[in-house]
Amino acid sequence: MTILDKIVKDKRNEVDLRKSLIPTSQIEKSVLFARDTISLAERLKNSTSGIIAEHKRRSPSKSTINQNLNTQDVAKGYENAGVCGMSVLTDGKYFGGSLDDLLTARASCNLPLLRKEFIIDEYQILEAKAYGADVILLIASILTRYEIKQFSELAKSLHLDVLLEVHNEEELQKSIMSSLDMLGVNNRNLKTFDVSLNTSKQLSELIPNGFVKVSESGISSVDAIKELQPYGYQGFLIGESFMKTDNPGESASQFIKQLEA
Numbered sequence: 408m409t410i411l412d413k414i415v416k417d418k419r420n421e422v423d424l425r426k427s428l429i430p431t432s433q434i435e436k437s438v439l440f441a442r443d444t445i446s447l448a449e450r451l452k453n454s455t456s457g458i459i460a461e462h463k464r465r466s467p468s469k470s471t472i473n474q475n476l477n478t479q480d481v482a483k484g485y486e487n488a489g490v491c492g493m494s495v496l497t498d499g500k501y502f503g504g505s506l507d508d509l510l511t512a513r514a515s516c517n518l519p520l521l522r523k524e525f526i527i528d529e530y531q532i533l534e535a536k537a538y539g540a541d542v543i544l545l546i547a548s549i550l551t552r553y554e555i556k557q558f559s560e561l562a563k564s565l566h567l568d569v570l571l572e573v574h575n576e577e578e579l580q581k582s583i584m585s586s587l588d589m590l591g592v593n594n595r596n597l598k599t600f601d602v603s604l605n606t607s608k609q610l611s612e613l614i615p616n617g618f619v620k621v622s623e624s625g626i627s628s629v630d631a632i633k634e635l636q637p638y639g640y641q642g643f644l645i646g647e648s649f650m651k652t653d654n655p656g657e658s659a660s661q662f663i664k665q666l667e668a
């Protein structure tokens with residue numbers, strides 16, 4: 408069983424439990440459920456840097472990244488740095504995140520927020536909206552084409568942007584549909600954790616125009632972004648590189664200044 412299989416198995420149990428505790432009707436009554444969302448895709452199209460900065464305490468590939476920071480400081484720091492959006496990991500067991508982190512980030516900044524989660528049920532999309540997200544992530548390797556269609560159409564009906572993540576050509580071909588806004592190529596192989604920017608480079612030409620291209624994971628230098636930009640990437644998701652420092656907002660700020668110099 409791969410780590411991804413384990414995460415998905417645990418996620419099904421976790422979502423079933425939450426569904427039994429909080430009914431959909433209650434989620435839909437939350438104040439944030441009625442909030443006007445902000446489009447990350449539009450921000451990326453109009454940006455010269457395209458940074459999506461992540462809140463990430465730990466991960467299966469790095470047991471500890473940073474356990475000492477508070478989400479409010481990270482969100483405010485990222486906003487002051489001028490990032491286009493913030494990604495908030497909400498998985499508890501493997502990443503040390505929570506829906507409360509999303510809520511705190513929402514209360515602390517006006518950035519478009521991505522709920523970074525292993526979405527396997529429509530219920531999690533309703534939660535994303537209710538806890539202040541503007542964008543959801545769908546991971547092609549854990550979903551069927553039918554699920555990608557159902558989930559992305561639900562997200563669009565709630566005015567959420569959809570970032571679809573792929574790692575290879577097969578996942579990309581199965582997923583392309585008009586209800587997606589952004590196509591993300593994950594440079595980290597989620598089975599082996601190997602990271603290679605070549606994955607983004609190789610898949611770029613297969614992504615149809617009209618989708619905002621996002622390169623995800625393993626980006627730790629301005630040079631990496633300059634290498635990826637000629638392949639049409641407008642968004643760059645960066646987690647560990649910022650979060651491993653004492654001040655992720657300041658690190659993002661220095662990074663963006665260097666990129667735009």
Ligand SMILES: O=C(O)c1ccccc1NCC(=O)[C@H](O)[C@H](O)COP(=O)(O)O
Pocket residue numbers: 410461463466467468469593595597600623624625626644645646647648
């Ligand atoms: O980061 C992991 O180890 C990981 C393992 C299994 C599934 C997903 C994983 N990461 C989620 C992400 O996509 C990254 O957090 C995100 O792209 C940022 O990556 P990085 O800049 O390398 O922290």
